[in-house]
Amino acid sequence: MTTITLSGIDKSFGAVRIVRDLNLTVADREFLVLLGPSGCGKTTTMRMVAGLEHPTLGEIAFDGVRINEVPTQRRDVAMVFQNYGLYPHMSVAQNIAYPLKLRGVPAAERERLVARAAERVELTPYLARMPRELSGGQRQRVALARSIVRKPRVFLMDEPLSNLDAKLRVVARAQIKHLAQELEVTTIYVTHDQVEAMTLAHRVAVMRDGVIHQLGAPAEIYNDPADAFVAGFIGNPAMNLVDVEAEGAGVRAEGGLAIALAAPRPGRLTLGARAEDMRIVPASEAHFQAPVYTFELLGEATMATVMVGHTLVAIKAPKDLRLEPDTRIGVRFDPARLFWFDAASGARVRA
Amino acid sequence: MSAASVPGVPGYRAGPAERAAGWLRALAVFVIIAAILLPIFWIVLTAFKVPRDVYTLDAALWFAPTLENLRTVFEHPWNLGSKIVNSVLVASGTVLLAIPMATMAAYAFARFEFRGKQALFLVVIASQFIPAAVIVLPYFLMFKQAGMLDTRSALVLVNLSIVLPYAVWMIKGFIDAVPVEMEESAMVDGASRARVITEIVVPAALPGIITAAVFGFTLTWNEFLFALIISKQDALTLPIGLIGFRTDRGDLWELMAAGGILITAPMFVVSLLVHRQFIGSLTAGAVR
Numbered sequence: 001m002t003t004i005t006l007s008g009i010d011k012s013f014g015a016v017r018i019v020r021d022l023n024l025t026v027a028d029r030e031f032l033v034l035l036g037p038s039g040c041g042k043t044t045t046m047r048m049v050a051g052l053e054h055p056t057l058g059e060i061a062f063d064g065v066r067i068n069e070v071p072t073q074r075r076d077v078a079m080v081f082q083n084y085g086l087y088p089h090m091s092v093a094q095n096i097a098y099p100l101k102l103r104g105v106p107a108a109e110r111e112r113l114v115a116r117a118a119e120r121v122e123l124t125p126y127l128a129r130m131p132r133e134l135s136g137g138q139r140q141r142v143a144l145a146r147s148i149v150r151k152p153r154v155f156l157m158d159e160p161l162s163n164l165d166a167k168l169r170v171v172a173r174a175q176i177k178h179l180a181q182e183l184e185v186t187t188i189y190v191t192h193d194q195v196e197a198m199t200l201a202h203r204v205a206v207m208r209d210g211v212i213h214q215l216g217a218p219a220e221i222y223n224d225p226a227d228a229f230v231a232g233f234i235g236n237p238a239m240n241l242v243d244v245e246a247e248g249a250g251v252r253a254e255g256g257l258a259i260a261l262a263a264p265r266p267g268r269l270t271l272g273a274r275a276e277d278m279r280i281v282p283a284s285e286a287h288f289q290a291p292v293y294t295f296e297l298l299g300e301a302t303m304a305t306v307m308v309g310h311t312l313v314a315i316k317a318p319k320d321l322r323l324e325p326d327t328r329i330g331v332r333f334d335p336a337r338l339f340w341f342d343a344a345s346g347a348r349v350r351a
Numbered sequence: 352m353s354a355a356s357v358p359g360v361p362g363y364r365a366g367p368a369e370r371a372a373g374w375l376r377a378l379a380v381f382v383i384i385a386a387i388l389l390p391i392f393w394i395v396l397t398a399f400k401v402p403r404d405v406y407t408l409d410a411a412l413w414f415a416p417t418l419e420n421l422r423t424v425f426e427h428p429w430n431l432g433s434k435i436v437n438s439v440l441v442a443s444g445t446v447l448l449a450i451p452m453a454t455m456a457a458y459a460f461a462r463f464e465f466r467g468k469q470a471l472f473l474v475v476i477a478s479q480f481i482p483a484a485v486i487v488l489p490y491f492l493m494f495k496q497a498g499m500l501d502t503r504s505a506l507v508l509v510n511l512s513i514v515l516p517y518a519v520w521m522i523k524g525f526i527d528a529v530p531v532e533m534e535e536s537a538m539v540d541g542a543s544r545a546r547v548i549t550e551i552v553v554p555a556a557l558p559g560i561i562t563a564a565v566f567g568f569t570l571t572w573n574e575f576l577f578a579l580i581i582s583k584q585d586a587l588t589l590p591i592g593l594i595g596f597r598t599d600r601g602d603l604w605e606l607m608a609a610g611g612i613l614i615t616a617p618m619f620v621v622s623l624l625v626h627r628q629f630i631g632s633l634t635a636g637a638v639r
Contacts, residue, residue, distance in 0.1 A: 052535050072538040085536030089554040099540040146540070156539075 002062050002153040002186045003028050004049060009058035011044055011210075018044045020210040022058070031180050031187045035197040035233070036207035042190045045207075046156050049188060051075050062153060073102075078147035079156040082163065084139050086131040086146075093118070093127040096145045103150070117149040120179065137168045144176070148183060155180075155187040161196060173199060194234050198222065206230045228346035231272045231339055237303070240278075240313045242271045243343050254309035259288040261333065264351040268343035275316040277337035280304060280323075286330025295323040304329065391615065397608035405604050420609035431610055434592035441503050441578075441588060442571040445510040450564050452511075453518035454556075458548055460519065461526040462534075472523075475516050483576050491580050501583040509577045514567035521566065525559025526552060565625050569618060589614050 004026040011019040019041040026032045034042035047053040048060060051072035059066055067075060078099070087095050093114055100110045118124045121141040131139055140160060147155060160176070161169045177200055180187055191197055197204045198218045205215045206229075214226040225231035231239040244251040246263035251271065253259060263269055283289055290306035290313075302317045306329065315331055323329065340349040365373070397405055401417050404410035424431040459465075460472050490509060491500070499505040529552055537551045538544075553560065575590045582591060589610065596607040 050535075050539055052538070072535075073541045073543055076541075077539060079536065079539040081532045081536055083530065083532050085530070085532035087533060087537070087551060087555075089557075098537070098542075102541040102546065143536075146536075 001028055003064070004154060004186060004188070005059075005061040005064065006045070006049070007059045007061070009045070009048065009055045009060065011041070011048060011053065012056045018210050019048075019055075022210070022212060024205060024212065024215070026186055026188060029184045029186055031189065031200060031202045033189045033191060033197040033201035033204045034207055035191055035194060035204050037192055037233070040207040041210040042192075042207050043158055046158060046188050046190050049154065050077050050079055050156055075154075076152050077154040077156055078150070078152035079158065080140075080143045080147050080160040082159040084143040084163075086139060086142055088131055090131075091127070092123060092129050092131065092134070092142050095131065095142055096123075096127075096149050099146060099150050113149050114145075117145040120148065121145045121175065137164055137172065140164060140172060141175075144179070148179060151183070152185060155183075155185045157187065157189045159191055160189075162191070162193070176200065195236060198234070206233060225272075225339065225348070227348055228270050228272065228341040231341070235274055237275050237314050239272050239274050239339070240311070241341075242308050242311050242313060244269055244271050244309075253311075257288060257290065257308055259308075261287055261335075261338070264340050264349050269349060270341040270343050270346070272339035272341060273333050273337065275303065275314040277334040278313075278315045279332045279334075280315060280317050280321070281330045281332040283330045285332055287332050289328055289330045291326045291328050292323050293325070295325065306331065394608045394611045394615075397605055398612050400605050400608075402603075402605055420605045421612070424606055424609050424613070429592065429595060429606065429610075431589065431592050431613060434587050434589050435613065437503060437506075437582075437586055438572060438589040441506045441510065441586075442568050444503070444507045445514055445571045446564050446567045448507065449511055449514045449518050449567050450560060453515055453522050453563060454553065454560060455548075456515075456519045457522035457526050458552065461523050462531075476520055478512070479516050487576060487580050490577065494581055500581060501586045503586050505581050506574075506578060506586055506588070509581065510571040510574055513574065514570055517570070518563040518567055521563040522556060522559050525556040529555045561625060565621060568621065572614070572618065 004024075006022055006024045009019055009022040010017065022041075022045060024032075024045075034045060036042045044053055048055050051067070051070065055068065060068055062075070087098065090098065096114045096117055097110050100113060105113070114127070115124070118127055121144050123138065123141050123145055126134060126138060126142075131142065134142065140163070143160070157176070161172050164172055173196060176189075180200070189196075189200060201218055203216060204218055204221050206213045206221060208229055214221055214230045216224075221230060222234055225234065225239070228241055232241050242253055244253050244259065244263070245268055246266045247258075249262060250258055250260045251263050251269070259271070261271070288308070290308060293305045293307050293312060295305070296303045297319075299319070301319050302321050302323075304315045304317050304321075304323055305312050306315070307313075313331075317323075340351065341347060342349055396412070396414075398420055399416040399418070400410065400414055401419065404414045423429065456475075460468065494500050494502075494505045497505075499508075533551055533555065534547050537547045542550065573590060574588070578586075578588045578591050579594075582588065593607055593610045593614070596603040596610065
């Protein structure tokens with residue numbers, strides 16, 4: 001039952017400004033994902049909420065009450081660390097029970113809560129083990145169990161899945177989503193993986209260089225990116241971004257390839273389109289033509305890649321299509337799913 | 352190289368050069384072990400000899416053993432009993448004071464950022480490079496002023512100054528190896544700094560702390576120069592007790608050897624007890 005408010009937060013380490021004038025409100029029971037490349041300030045922002053770092057400027061508040069000066073141990077937050085931060089000299093049960101022990105919960109009650117938390121993350125058979133006797137996935141679940149054994153005001157998760165292998169990550173992701181829905185605790189989740197962000201979040205804050213580039217629901221961020229950075233960061237494969245120059249009725253890519261699309265304004269622009277919003281068509285209907293660079297089978301679809309100027313452009317195609325390299329193909333954009341950005345600033349240029 | 356000459360591969364046979372190298376290695380190991388163990392072996396033998404046998408090579412290895420020496424050293428005028436008590440009190444007192452202090456200092460050096468940290472740490476370490484002979488006189492004068500000459504407390508203080516820097520340095524190394532995330536996660540779980548240190552950091556760095564304790568105990572137990580200058584009669588420790596066996600009637604080697612056993616034996620037992628811990632601590636952090 002906690003709303004987190006960050007107002008005017010600045011954080012510098014020495015001369016390096018990691019977070020710049022950040023303003024963000026995380027609603028009660030919201031699952032907010034901080035998404036961005038490494039070094040974008042997302043982890044630092046979360047650590048400030050935990051009290052492990054202190055903002056150089058600005059105010060952090062829980063439910064409107066300033067907590068800048070409240071030390072970590074009194075903020076009543078729970079956190080899952082990237083490397084889990086388990087206590088190697090304690091058994092799994094003792095690890096999970098530690099937050100309760102610190103709060104003076106009686107032993108019997110402690111045991112009951114630990115058993116329940118362990119059951120939730122399917123750790124019951126491992127309670128007597130030591131952390132070093134567990135696999136990576138099991139350790140991650142111990143960290144998770146330790147954070148849910150009590151009901152904290154705020155959940156913080158710092159790339160909790162990044163040390164798991166790809167298969168396990170999918171399972172653990174589903175588990176976290178399920179837990180979050182069940183627990184209904186305000187959550188901040190940090191990741192550089194846009195798939196995690198898209199699947200888990202109520203809202204995503206896309207960060208770069210200490211600044212939030214866009215804040216919105218996953219669909220909003222995917223369908224209506226605020227700038228070229230967000231467009232290129234979200235989606236798999238990433239949105240195709242081609243630098244073009246408006247010329248006559250159409251545009252021309254670097255290297256001279258003409259594309260039959262009307263630019264919203266003259267000058268240098270970046271054209272953005274997702275692989276699934278482009279089609280391979282006969283030359284007569286095409287916006288441009290280019291030889292196939294590579295052709296890949298994905299299973300449920302195929303992916304043709306062509307070179308436009310100096311940029312590779314991926315086009316999703318039906319699964320039964322087969323193309324040889326160097327075959328000349330025509331490509332058509334979905335005009336409704338086309339994005340223009342200022343080539344210099346990356347800002348969205350709306351038609 | 353042919354496949355057959357790869358060590359560990361079935362069918363591998365060492366060539367003459369490799370075999371010679373193997374023998375040389377074995378010989379080198381043997382020489383080193385002999386150099387370390389022979390004197391101890393000799394002391395142990397001497398401790399069980401009657402004075403007549405000490406000075407003759409005929410009885411070097413074959414002699415009628417006696418427990419007389421081990422009894423004599425506890426009698427007047429040698430009284431090694433009281434010296435053992437002093438040694439035990441001084442060494443354990445030093446360790447009991449040094450280890451908590453060193454752990455706290457090491458934690459501060461490992462985790463906190465403060466002005467002059469590097470310089471201060473350097474000074475702590477560098478204090479060990481001052482030759483004991485240089486500071487023994489100032490110590491003597493200070494303790495004389497304070498009326499603490501020939502007291503066990505004075506010896507504990509002196510030994511603290513020797514043991515603390517080593518202990519701080521050693522323990523800091525182990526705390527450095529404790530992941531900060533462990534501490535942060537304890538703080539998030541609700542632990543105060545004090546509880547983080549006692550419940551998380553100390554257990555995690557325990558091998559290092561025990562190592563430092565054993566090392567400190569050994570240093571103090573064997574300390575000679577300061578004990579010689581500061582103690583006179585009441586606070587005499589075992590190593591000083593040993594020089595008593597150099598009398599004007601000559602050196603009483605068999606008694607000195609018996610005293611030597613009394614000095615060495617506890618260290619032997621301690622090192623056996625902590626052996627596993629010790630080895631563990633030396634390799635800690637080498638692998639995850």
